[in-house]
Amino acid sequence: MSKTSERGAAAVEFALLAPVLIMLLLGIMEFGRAYNVQISLSSAAREGVRVMAIGNDTTAARTAAKNAATALQPPLADANISISPAVCTAGAQVTFTISYTLATMTGIAGPFPLQGKGVMVCGG
Known part of the structure; x- marks a missing residue:
């Protein structure tokens, strides 16, 4: 066999x-x-639920979550965040959930629905 065929x-x-x-x-x-992005969402949810559990303020909790996830593009909106229950009573659990849809860079797969969730006892 010759070199050109190889x-x-x-x-x-x-x-x-x-x-x-x-x-x-x-x-x-x-x-x-x-x-x-998943790690950023989990961290933002943890920060949001912490603020909600301590301060019982949904606006401050949403702002804290948005500030913790500034690297996301597009950024978090209020529609991405749900807080249950809306009023944090001492001894009850509050759940802070962020739902986010990540568009892909290549367009081959996706978009990917991602979720960050934080749960904490109110007043604790």
């Missing part, structure tokens, strides 16, 4: 494997981004 075989093998390798790389990037 070069041709290598080019064909690369042409067959290149799309698979590119898809793997893009998948790793999308998963890493989604994981980072």
Whole structure:
């Protein structure tokens, strides 16, 4: 076998494997981004529920969650946040939930619905 036919075989093998390798790389990037946003949502929900449990103020809790997740694009809106119950009575549990839909960079998969949730005892 000559060197030119071996070069041709290598080019064909690369042409067959290149799309698979590119898809793997893009998948790793999308998963890493989604994981980072999930961590941001969980942290923002934890901050929001902490403010709600201590101060019993839904506006301050929503603002605290938004401030904790400033890296999100598009940013969090009030429609993304739900607080249950709306009034925090001492000894009861309050649940702070953030629902967010993450658009993908590549458009291949998604969008990904993500959720951050925090639960804490009121007045504690």
